[in-house]
Each structure stands twice: as C-alpha cells, then as structure tokens.
Amino acid sequence: MKDSRIEERDTTMNDTKISARGVQVYYADNHAIKDVDVEIQDKTVTAFIGPSGCGKTTFLRCLNRMNDTIDICRVKGTIEIDGEDIYDKRIDPVQLRRKVGMVFQKPNPFPKSIYDNVAYGPKIHGMARNKSELDEIVEKALRRGAIWDEVKDRLNAPGTGLSGGQQQRICIARAVATEPEILLMDEPCSALDPIASSQVEELIDELKENYSVVIVTHSMQQAARVSQKTAFFHLGNLVEYGDTDEIFTNPQDKRTESYITGRIG
Amino acid sequence: MPTHWLFLIVLALGIAGWFAARQKALASAGGSMRALHSLPNTYGTNAAIWTIVPALLILGAWIVIQPVVLDHWVSGSIPDSAVTDAGDRSLVMADVRRIAAGLNLAVAGGGLSAEEALSMQADAVSIRERMADLGIAIGTEPTQVSLDAAQKWFRIERVGRIAMTVIVLGAAATGFALALLRARRDVNARASVERAILGLLIGAALIAILTTVGIVMSMVFETADFFSRYSWTEFFFSTDWDPRFQGGSSLGMLPLLWGTLYISFIALLVAVPIGLFAAIYLSEYAGPRVRAVAKPLIEVLAGIPTIVYGLFALITVGPFLRDYFAQPMGFGNSSSSVMTAGLVMGIMLIPFVSSLSDDIINAVPQSLRDGSYGLGSTQSETVRQVVLPAALPGIVGAILLAASRAIGETMIVVLGAGAAARMSLNPFEAMTTVTVKIVSQLTGDTDFNSPETLVAFALGLTLFVMTLALNVLALYIVRRYREQYE
Numbered sequence: 076m077k078d079s080r081i082e083e084r085d086t087t088m089n090d091t092k093i094s095a096r097g098v099q100v101y102y103a104d105n106h107a108i109k110d111v112d113v114e115i116q117d118k119t120v121t122a123f124i125g126p127s128g129c130g131k132t133t134f135l136r137c138l139n140r141m142n143d144t145i146d147i148c149r150v151k152g153t154i155e156i157d158g159e160d161i162y163d164k165r166i167d168p169v170q171l172r173r174k175v176g177m178v179f180q181k182p183n184p185f186p187k188s189i190y191d192n193v194a195y196g197p198k199i200h201g202m203a204r205n206k207s208e209l210d211e212i213v214e215k216a217l218r219r220g221a222i223w224d225e226v227k228d229r230l231n232a233p234g235t236g237l238s239g240g241q242q243q244r245i246c247i248a249r250a251v252a253t254e255p256e257i258l259l260m261d262e263p264c265s266a267l268d269p270i271a272s273s274q275v276e277e278l279i280d281e282l283k284e285n286y287s288v289v290i291v292t293h294s295m296q297q298a299a300r301v302s303q304k305t306a307f308f309h310l311g312n313l314v315e316y317g318d319t320d321e322i323f324t325n326p327q328d329k330r331t332e333s334y335i336t337g338r339i340g
Numbered sequence: 341m342p343t344h345w346l347f348l349i350v351l352a353l354g355i356a357g358w359f360a361a362r363q364k365a366l367a368s369a370g371g372s373m374r375a376l377h378s379l380p381n382t383y384g385t386n387a388a389i390w391t392i393v394p395a396l397l398i399l400g401a402w403i404v405i406q407p408v409v410l411d412h413w414v415s416g417s418i419p420d421s422a423v424t425d426a427g428d429r430s431l432v433m434a435d436v437r438r439i440a441a442g443l444n445l446a447v448a449g450g451g452l453s454a455e456e457a458l459s460m461q462a463d464a465v466s467i468r469e470r471m472a473d474l475g476i477a478i479g480t481e482p483t484q485v486s487l488d489a490a491q492k493w494f495r496i497e498r499v500g501r502i503a504m505t506v507i508v509l510g511a512a513a514t515g516f517a518l519a520l521l522r523a524r525r526d527v528n529a530r531a532s533v534e535r536a537i538l539g540l541l542i543g544a545a546l547i548a549i550l551t552t553v554g555i556v557m558s559m560v561f562e563t564a565d566f567f568s569r570y571s572w573t574e575f576f577f578s579t580d581w582d583p584r585f586q587g588g589s590s591l592g593m594l595p596l597l598w599g600t601l602y603i604s605f606i607a608l609l610v611a612v613p614i615g616l617f618a619a620i621y622l623s624e625y626a627g628p629r630v631r632a633v634a635k636p637l638i639e640v641l642a643g644i645p646t647i648v649y650g651l652f653a654l655i656t657v658g659p660f661l662r663d664y665f666a667q668p669m670g671f672g673n674s675s676s677s678v679m680t681a682g683l684v685m686g687i688m689l690i691p692f693v694s695s696l697s698d699d700i701i702n703a704v705p706q707s708l709r710d711g712s713y714g715l716g717s718t719q720s721e722t723v724r725q726v727v728l729p730a731a732l733p734g735i736v737g738a739i740l741l742a743a744s745r746a747i748g749e750t751m752i753v754v755l756g757a758g759a760a761a762r763m764s765l766n767p768f769e770a771m772t773t774v775t776v777k778i779v780s781q782l783t784g785d786t787d788f789n790s791p792e793t794l795v796a797f798a799l800g801l802t803l804f805v806m807t808l809a810l811n812v813l814a815l816y817i818v819r820r821y822r823e824q825y826e
Contacts, residue, residue, distance in 0.1 A: 141710065144709070146627065146628070169717065169718050174716075178714075183705070183707040183711040185711065185725075185730070186708075196717075199715070200716065249711075250714070253716060
C-alpha cells in the first residue's frame with residue numbers, strides 16, 4: 076500500500092480529487108467494505124476491479140452517497156472530495172450528486188424523449204435561463220456522449236426506444252449534462268455488445284480530459300485499456316492500488332496476481 | 341330413487357373404483373410399483389374420475405333439462421280453448437306444477453298410491469280437501485284441465501325419474517368397468533388424469549365466462565322487451581323522469597345519468613388526489629415499518645360494507661354538510677345531496693386508488709429512481725418527473741377502475757343522494773342515480789310486463805355497458821404499461 080502511494084506522487088502531476096480514509100460499509104450485519112483507504116486523482120480514469128461481491132460497486136456508491144437510498148446501509152470513515160467531508164451533516168447529498176455524476180450498469184433512460192432525458196439534470200438545477208441555452212447544453216452533452224449524430228433528427232423520440240448501446244450513451248450524456256466534476260461508472264458496458272462497448276470506452280478516454288472518472292468493471296482488458304489507475308478489491312478489502320500498468324504487469328500482492336491471471340474470481 | 345341416494349351411490353362406486361383399479365394395476369405389475377407406467381394412486385384416481393364424472397354430469401344435466409322439457413310437453417297438451425292468452429297459460433302452468441308437486445309429495449308420503457293419483461277426477465272429491473288431509477296445501481281447487489295436465493306431468497316425471505336412475509347408474513358402471521379394464525401396467529393413467537384436471541380447469545373458466553354471457557343475455561332480452569313498449573329516443577334523450585304505474589309515464593334517463601356522473605365526478609375528485617398521495621407516501625417515503633402498519637389500515641376502508649358508508653352519509657355527513665355549508669351559504673336545505681354521496685363514495689374509493697397505484701408505483705424499476713437521484717434530484721423531483729410519468733398509464737387504469745366502481749355504486753347513493761330525478765349544477769341539492777332508480781323501480785310487488793318495471797333492465801344494461809367500457813379501457817391501458825417494463 077505504502078509503495079503504491081509513493082508511486083502515485085511520482086507518476087502524476089494531478090491533484091487528489093477524492094480521498095477516502097478508513098471507510099467501512101455495513102449492510103445490516105454484513106461488513107461489506109473493510110477499512111478502505113484510497114486517493115483518486117483528478118482528470119484520471121480509475122478502475123475498480125475484483126470478483127463479484129467484493130464491494131467495488133458498494134464503494135463506488137459511497138462516493139456520491141447513493142447508499143443513502145438503501146435503508147440498511149451504514150457508512151463509517153471519512154470520504155473527502157476537494158478536501159470536504161461528503162458525509163458531513165451540512166452536506167446535502169442532492170448537491171453532492173450534482174457534482175458527482177453516475178452512470179449505471181443497466182441503461183436506465185427515463186420514459187421521456189431523448190431531449191428531455193438529457194435536459195432533465197440541467198432543468199432541475201436551473202442551469203439554463205431559456206430554451207436556446209437548454210438546447211445548447213443538450214447538444215453539447217449529446218456530442219460529448221458521442222451520440223449526437225445518431226439522434227439529432229429524433230430528439231423527441233422516446234429514449235427507451237433506442238438500442239442498448241445508444242441508451243447507455245444517452246445516460247452518459249445525461250450525466251455529463253449537469254457538468255459534474257467526477258463521473259462514477261458502474262460497469263457501464265456490461266449490458267452492451269463489443270461495438271457499443273468500444274464506443275463507450277472511447278468516450279471514457281475523452282471524458283478524462285475534463286473529469287475524474289471512476290469505473291467499476293469486470294473486464295480486466297477494459298480496465299487495462301481505459302484506466303491509468305487501478306484498484307483491486309477482494310472480499311471487501313482494497314488489496315492493491317496503483318498505476319494500471321504496474322498492477323497488470325507487476326502486481327505486489329499474491330491475490331492480485333491470482334485474480335488477474337484468472338485463478339480466483 | 342331420490343336424487344341424493346343416486347348421488348351417494350355414484351360416489352361410493354367411484355371410491356370402490358379407486359381401490360379396485362389401484363389393486364388391479366398393482367397386481368398387473370406383480371406388486372412392483374416400479375414396473376407400473378403410472379403411480380398406483382393415479383390408476384385409482386383415473387377410475388374414480390371415469391366412474392363419477394360422466395355419471396354426475398348426466399345427472400346434473402338431467403335435473404336441469406327435465407323440468408324444461410316437461411313444461412314444454414305439458415303446456416302444449418293444454419287445449420287452447422282452456423286458456424285465453426299466453427299470460428293465462430303461464431298461470432295455469434304454475435297451478436299445474438303446484439298440483440303435480442302435491443301429488444308427488446302425497447305419493448312419496450304414502451298417503452296416496454301412484455294409481456290413485458293418476459286416476460283422480462276433479463269432479464269426484466274435492467282434491468284440495470283430500471290433499472289437505474294428507475298435510476299438503478294447494479291454493480285453489482284445481483279444474484279438470486289443470487288436474488289432467490298435472491297428472492300428465494306426474495306420470496312423465498315418474499318415468500323420467502326411473503330413466504334417469506337407470507342411465508346415471510349405467511354411466512357410472514360403464515365408466516367403472518372401462519377404467520378397471522384399463523388399470524394395467526402399460527396404460528398411461530397419468531395422461532388421462534392430466535386431461536381430466538385440464539377439463540376441470542377449463543370448466544371453471546367457462547362457467548365464469550358463460551355466467552357473464554348469461555347475465556348480458558337476460559338483460560338484453562328484457563331491454564329489447566322494454567324498447568318494444570317504449571321509444572328508445574325518449575329513453576336516451578328525454579330529460580324527464582316521471583314513472584307512473586297507472587301508465588303514461590316519461591322515462592328519460594338523462595337526469596339519472598347526470599346524477600350518476602355528477603356524484604362519480606365528486607367521488608373521484610376526493611378519491612384520486614388522496615389515494616394517489618397516500619400511495620406515493622407509502623411506496624416512496626414511508627419506511628418498511630410504517631408501511632406495514634399503514635397499508636393494511638388504509639385497506640380496511642375497502643372492507644367496510646357500502647351500506648355502512650351509506651349510514652355514515654345519511655346520519656353524519658349529510659346533516660353536517662346541510663347545517664354548516666348548504667344552509668349558511670344558501671345552497672339549499674336538503675341533507676341528502678350530491679355532495680354528501682360524492683364525499684362518502686370518494687372515501688370508499690380511496691383504498692381502490694391507493695392500493696392499485698401503490699402496486700404500480702412499486703413496479704417502476706429502482707434503476708429509474710437511481711438514475712434520477714444520481715443526477716442530483718430531490719425525492720419529490722424524482723417522484724414528480726420520473727416515477728409518476730413512468731407509472732402514469734397504470735395510475736390512469738386504477739382511476740378508471742375506481743370510476744367504474746363509482747358509477748355502479750348503489751347503497752351510498754340510495755342513502756346519501758336522495759331520490760329526486762333532477763338536473764342541476766348545485767351540488768347541495770338532492771339528485772338521484774341510475775342505480776337508485778333501478779332499485780326503486782323493482783322494489784315492491786311487480787310483474788315484469790310494464791315499461792315502468794322493464795325500464796330497470798334498460799338502465800342496468802346502459803350502466804353495464806358504461807362500466808364495461810371503462811374496465812376494458814383500464815385493462816387496455818394497464819396492459820400496455822406492463823409491456824414496457826417486462
């Protein structure tokens with residue numbers, strides 16, 4: 076652990092965006108995340124990998140307090156974004172989630188038109204003063220989501236009528252439309268075919284110019300392709316965290332090595 | 341042989357068949373269950389089904405059909421000279437059935453031999469007294485014509501009864517024999533039992549459907565009768581409702597329809613917001629503990645008999661509205677009013693709206709809520725902009741179902757709305773509904789041959805068509821909604 080932190084400082088010139096210390100998560104009596112410390116950097120893609128049920132998604136959902144919507148879930152420890160404790164009482168989770176956008180495993184477009192799906196966030200946050208500003212925001216978001224060309228002629232068609240890959244890119248566009256600083260992606264490609272996946276991966280690569288991206292993935296190839304930093308979770312522990320190249324070529328921990336070579340998981 | 345004995349014998353035969361077939365099947369496999377095609381009990385069940393079901397079906401059909409056929413035959417044998425018109429013939433036939441039943445009882449009781457019953461003459465002794473001696477009451481002294489007919493009835497019925505016994509027992513015995521013959525190790529008794537179960541299930545579904553068809557048919561025939569006596573344009577488009585049993589009544593349904601729709605409208609105005617908000621609270625905001633208590637409590641409202649709601653309207657809500665709203669504001673001084681009935685009916689409908697909406701809101705996938713929260717929206721924004729639009733078709737369906745309940749509701753409006761057929765906009769005035777008028781046209785000693793009574797069927801059919809249309813529309817909307825998320 077210590078080694079990897081030193082390397083962090085060496086290899087990056089970016090600032091720390093998210094800093095988590097001693098994070099514990101319980102689902103009722105089930106201890107799901109055990110004492111996780113991690114520093115996630117700005118303008119970087121960080122991948123969380125690990126076998127099913129290891130707590131990747133749970134930890135991801137701590138970062139924008141989505142776990143608040145689950146009654147039995149309790150979070151301990153501190154998570155700071157830009158030096159501010161997000162579990163502080165004064166922090167409004169609604170405001171936090173505007174800053175920390177999220178894309179989910181299954182594409183979940185609202186039963187509205189494509190336009191309204193993307194305009195949803197900007198509307199509720201009052202980001203546009205008039206219709207033309209809103210149009211601009213929507214177009215910009217759809218362009219960032221790499222789907223503008225496909226849907227520009229049918230912005231009023233329902234978002235649910237698109238294909239899975241298009242739906243997921245609409246969801247990404249929807250998330251970037253509120254101009255978050257961090258984008259959390261929970262296995263964004265698991266419901267997509269290879270072509271759609273590679274489109275989303277390209278998109279992630281572009282997004283890191285502006286955002287800090289945290290992506291949970293089951294595909295180690297994907298983690299290796301898109302991320303600069305990788306964290307390996309196992310049974311609720313953060314086993315190893317460091318540069319993606321290091322993790323995949325020269326893992327320090329036995330468990331990491333076993334996982335990436337396919338012996339556990 | 342009395343019918344219940346016949347029934348018991350068939351059952352006993354079936355049980356005997358169960359054991360016999362089981363035994364025989366086992367024997368055919370040399371006592372080894374594994375060599376059998378089906379389980380021994382299945383062979384037994386198969387035999388029992390073959391013995392009991394056809395026999396009982398024949399028995400049931402016979403019991404239903406025999407009186408109809410008898411009626412036709414006997415009624416045809418009454419000479420036209422003895423009766424003046426069709427109505428008279430049915431009166432004579434009612435007499436005939438009573439006398440025949442009397443003869444039957446007398447013979448069964450042993451007070452009269454069958455030969456004596458058949459040779460009775462109307463002029464000889466007073467049959468009424470003779471029967472009275474035997475403890476059997478007959479209304480009026482029968483005429484020769486009706487006595488002849490009754491004797492014919494009695495004779496055919498006796499023959500029919502014997503034939504029925506023979507045929508039913510024959511069917512049971514045949515089934516028994518056939519099934520026993522087929523209780524062998526290589527016969528697939530399971531398939532046969534499966535088919536019987538399928539038949540049972542289809543039968544149950546058919547009964548439900550046929551009953552609906554039967555209800556509609558009976559309404560349609562009576563309504564056709566009504567329209568042959570009363571102009572349909574008057575009925576549908578006249579605004580005057582004034583039934584008079586001495587004739588010359590005006591039977592326009594518009595005032596009744598107006599009352600029905602007005603009261604339903606107020607009821608929905610009460611039930612939809614309250615029910616919907618309650619559903620949103622329960623499904624989106626309430627914790628599991630609150631929900632576990634609150635949901636059944638709301639549904640208790642659905643279990644209150646509507647007559648109790650009616651009493652509530654009559655003695656509590658009506659006077660309250662009159663004393664504190666209608667009279668001070670000069671809207672009238674009637675305690676039964678559209679408002680009274682509408683409010684109370686609205687309360688009755690709350691659980692319909694809330695329970696159905698709650699289910700529908702719960703069916704909205706959690707991923708949509710997560711998506712909305714993930715974009716930084718509050719709970720009420722999520723509910724208003726994502727959950728409700730997604731659930732809207734289902735909620736509309738729930739509201740339409742509640743509306744069809746409101747339109748068909750009777751007891752609350754009987755007690756709460758009054759009986760005055762009137763078209764007015766003032767909600768504090770007494771008005772009346774279609775259902776109330778159906779009740780009032782049919783209560784009392786009436787025969788169904790005047791427009792004043794038959795109008796009830798036309799009203800009922802109109803109501804039925806309206807609620808049916810609403811239900812179909814609701815089902816259509818709900819079904820379309822379901823396809824979206826499965």
